Amino acid sequence: MATIHDIARLSGYSVSTVSRVLNQKNHVSKEAETAIKKAIEELDYVPSEIARDLSRGKTLNIGIVLPHIKHPFFSDILNGAINASFLTEYHLVILPSAYDEKRELGYLEQLRSHAFDGLIFTSHGLPLETLATYQKYGPVVCCENPYEVPISAVYSERSMALQSSLSWLKEQGYKKIGFFFSREEKLSATTRETLNAYRSVFKKEPETTYVKTGVATYAEGYQKAKEWVDDSVELEVIFSNGDDIVAGARQYFLDQGLPVPYLVGQENQLSSQLMSISTNDYQFQEIGKKAFELVLKQGEIEQISVPSTFMLRETKKN
Amino acid sequence: MATIHDIARLSGYSVSTVSRVLNQKNHVSKEAETAIKKAIEELDYVPSEIARDLSRGKTLNIGIVLPHIKHPFFSDILNGAINASFLTEYHLVILPSAYDEKRELGYLEQLRSHAFDGLIFTSHGLPLETLATYQKYGPVVCCENPYEVPISAVYSERSMALQSSLSWLKEQGYKKIGFFFSREEKLSATTRETLNAYRSVFKKEPETTYVKTGVATYAEGYQKAKEWVDDSVELEVIFSNGDDIVAGARQYFLDQGLPVPYLVGQENQLSSQLMSISTNDYQFQEIGKKAFELVLKQGEIEQISVPSTFMLRETKKN
DNA sequence: TTGAAAGCGGTACCAT
DNA sequence: ATGGTACCGCTTTCAA
Numbered sequence A, B: 001m002a003t004i005h006d007i008a009r010l011s012g013y014s015v016s017t018v019s020r021v022l023n024q025k026n027h028v029s030k031e032a033e034t035a036i037k038k039a040i041e042e043l044d045y046v047p048s049e050i051a052r053d054l055s056r057g058k059t060l061n062i063g064i065v066l067p068h069i070k071h072p073f074f075s076d077i078l079n080g081a082i083n084a085s086f087l088t089e090y091h092l093v094i095l096p097s098a099y100d101e102k103r104e105l106g107y108l109e110q111l112r113s114h115a116f117d118g119l120i121f122t123s124h125g126l127p128l129e130t131l132a133t134y135q136k137y138g139p140v141v142c143c144e145n146p147y148e149v150p151i152s153a154v155y156s157e158r159s160m161a162l163q164s165s166l167s168w169l170k171e172q173g174y175k176k177i178g179f180f181f182s183r184e185e186k187l188s189a190t191t192r193e194t195l196n197a198y199r200s201v202f203k204k205e206p207e208t209t210y211v212k213t214g215v216a217t218y219a220e221g222y223q224k225a226k227e228w229v230d231d232s233v234e235l236e237v238i239f240s241n242g243d244d245i246v247a248g249a250r251q252y253f254l255d256q257g258l259p260v261p262y263l264v265g266q267e268n269q270l271s272s273q274l275m276s277i278s279t280n281d282y283q284f285q286e287i288g289k290k291a292f293e294l295v296l297k298q299g300e301i302e303q304i305s306v307p308s309t310f311m312l313r314e315t316k317k318n
Numbered sequence C: 001t002t003g004a005a006a007g008c009g010g011t012a013c014c015a016t
Numbered sequence D: 001a002t003g004g005t006a007c008c009g010c011t012t013t014c015a016a
Helices: A004-011 A015-023 A030-043 A049-056 A072-086 A101-112 A128-137 A158-171 A189-202 A218-230 A243-255 A270-275 A284-297 B004-011 B015-023 B030-043 B049-056 B072-086 B101-112 B128-137 B158-171 B189-202 B218-230 B243-256 B270-274 B284-297
Strands: A061-066 A091-096 A118-121 A140-142 A152-157 A177-180 A237-239 A262-266 A278-281 A303-307 A309-311 B061-066 B091-096 B118-121 B140-142 B152-157 B177-180 B237-239 B262-266 B278-281 B303-307 B309-311
Touching (some): A072 B091, A101 A118, A152 A284, A177 A189, A243 A262, A243 B270, A270 B218, A270 B243, B004 B015, B061 B284, B072 B284, B152 B158, B152 B284, B158 B237, B218 B243, B284 B303
Parallel strands (some): A061 A118, B140 B152, B237 B262
Antiparallel strands (some): B278 B309
């Protein structure tokens, strides 16, 4: 592979001058430029990015850590970040974690070793405090409300949509509301937030028979709906943790010829649009976009919350 | 930031010895190792990835070029590639192209300048021949059948699913089959392949009133279905270029209280599962996985075709 | 087992 | 306008 030295030799000029025409800095004579460009052409030369990176101490790579991309939370954030990266000279590097702390630590170490100019954590197995300590090596942005932990963050203000969707249900006179969650309240901030919104709106504890955890897919939604029916639990509403999941539940009722409860999804995915199911939109794309912008700021710690909305839709009988 | 020289100085050993304990190569005395590790600890030192890359002339980065990730073809391939990268020491770098030839050429140039160790093109605006010429700078894999162009490729053997789905329709006695495509036959290999499969199965030319192009979204599916109804075109089947799109068409018939034609989607997405719509599964995830594996092979040019299947589903009346 | 020194391929400062 | 050269931080060969 041709190097800058080869160009210098062939053109009869020095590496400095070659570097100058490469970077269009300072003044170079027409003849020099012509001769050098000719040599570049002749040797099919391109400057090495790696050498450049070393010289200037930057990679122009931003890492984004994702446990997986099966869930819209992650794929939407990723999309938002990709779109934002479009507008810059930076590259996004996908860093799959599967929630493995070893892997996550590896990525943080790579930030330390300058493999990346910054890191976005869409989620994490490691404690938030650990992420925070790595900020001295470069910008680290997380995608949740960090509360008292001093770390840059962009996160959804879920409570807004939760409050308004639950308030709307209350206004309609609905009382028997079933919930789907992926993880238990102790383990999941999202579950906690939802149930707290319920407590605040309805002024009472949710009944345990109305709460199902361990639900994360269409099939599980279908299955859990069946459990409710089998246990003769009467429901007026199913408040789900995802559009696809609530679609599964809906299908169960349809298959049994039973009346479908009022449905509320989450995340405004295609399935809720297709079926005209009300949903909460948490603007994950926007979070990805803002997270990318924030990681480039390299400045002080900053926390940005993104508003969420309840999207009311007519549920068609069919 | 501490460098390998600082460690050498502080530990009292040479850079070479430090490098040896870093890379666990050759033999180093216990005392040296202890002293050096202590120094590393003390100075909070990590070797610079960039310097390593330069020294060994590799980046361990594989670029994957995507026009966007709104379509399952791209997001599925991406997913497959990400999963494959899990199992290696390589990183996947997302390279958004928006089909822009300038951007694509930029990425090829970056391959040339060793910013990546290899490149996957999920699609391209540039001619395939151009991609092929860059193979001398590093492995380039595309995701379509390259026919006579000498380039590594992993692609879906679409004709298998197309043949079997169309044959099945013929066996059922269906004759009036409407088609959705995103681009015209001259411009799109996919459109061509589908219509050729039709010709081969039905032994005749498709009628132009039954073919709609420029359809790529749920809303457009809805709209084009309306056009057929408005023009009093009778249809027994809609053979669509995507699950979401055919779902849009279905919705139009339901909204009008009209009988829904038999539907065939493509790509086995969630929407066809939700609605029990038959679909063709082209195994895009598998393509992404194999493309990643192929790009690492760095060897000779290789072309891999992945089989596709027709997934017959009962379309429920509702 | 250890060290010196020559790369790797550029950038940028300092002279001329 | 141009050239010489130190330096970025590590790997690797060669010698001791």
